[in-house]
Amino acid sequence: MTSAPGTQTDRELLRSSGALLLGGFLFTTVVTVLFHPGGNEDVHEDIFARYAASAAWEWVHFAQFVGVLAALSGLIVLYQVLRPLARRLSACAAGTTVATAAVWAVLQAVDGVTLKQAVDAWVAADGPERAIRLGDAEVVRWIEWGLQSYFRVTLGLALLLFGVTIVVTRAVAAWVGWVAALAGLVSVAIGVDVAYSGLESPFQAPAVPAFQVLTLVVGVGVLVSARADHARVAA
Template identity: 55%
Template sequence: MILSGSLILVGLIVNAVQRGLFHPTGAADHHDEIFTKYAASQAWIATHLAEFLLVLVALAGLLVLCTVLREHTPTLALLAASAIIATAAIWAALQAVDGVTLKQAVDAWAAAPEVDRATRFADAEVVRWAEWGLQSYFRVLLGVALLLAGAAILLSRLMSRWLGVLLLLGGLLSLLIGFSVGYAGLESPFQDVATIAFQLVILVFAVGLLAAGVRAQKANRR
């Protein structure tokens, strides 16, 4: 549990810091404005590579948790681990599109002569819409993984039930965000609130899991 909680915390916190420092911000669905910022960013590819690796670190923490739960709830733990692996795969595709393909598309638009700018802009929008689709399915798959892991925690009774409840809540929020992205794009008032709530839920879960692991380790030494 210590390793699992530590990996999740490191992935979440370091990624939040590096995104805050290097990732351009703005209205994600106002393409003229945001594409200009993306084209001007010198750190775009690097910050997305960092994000890719750090989220994988957090997902690895969930996989470690599944190995802990497998002895007590083998079916649910296996299903959760499978969903986490699928989530990691679609995350890789999402970051390839967002971190590399979109950057090339907006750079080509920014550098194009006036006669070609409309075509280049349309190309960049197609890439952006592909990102929407991948983001939507990433969130849905992550939600399924968290729901399965949360149910495994509740049934295993290996740790406090409130940790399982937190994962169930996080899974539900991730599912709802995924559906919202699919219908509304990358920004909406609901996503603003739900994303913050999701991040807080997973942060509290990771801290609680780490604390539970430390307590269990101390108890085993007595």
């Protein structure tokens, strides 16, 4: 079934969806690039020292949490436009988005609170206790790897399902659906790579920035589709 949003409500929903997607992902990217410590992500003693020295660690992760939830909310708003046109497919996309939000919440709790406490305890320890504390921090880190892997996979599946739904229904410009599907596939690939390689690898180096660009394009595309449809109806 193909259709296009022709009501004022649909156009308002698309504008809200695009704003949430674009704003949420852009906000998260800016906060991460400017304030999140980085470096040798899989060289634990090096990166843990950077994390322990960060005074902004907790609020940065709260900000990331809010930003990604805003972007995921944009997908749920988009679901309201797609639901009348493809009930089952759009419901699967929305359900996967909810699962992604749940995994993201646990990931941020582990990364933003638990890991910070573990690395602080490691830095403060002396003697034999220091090696024990490092082992504790590494266990937390590996739990973060697992959550990061599944978050990337569930987010990718959500974007892929939304992309397919868009292409099928044409409720948004079809090219937006193809870009969303591509972003989803890249995210799934990153998630699988994290499970095997950790938080940095030759594949992730180009794939993560590419995914960020693709998600921003999807947000812009939804906004552009709302404006284009408004112009078509006005004409």
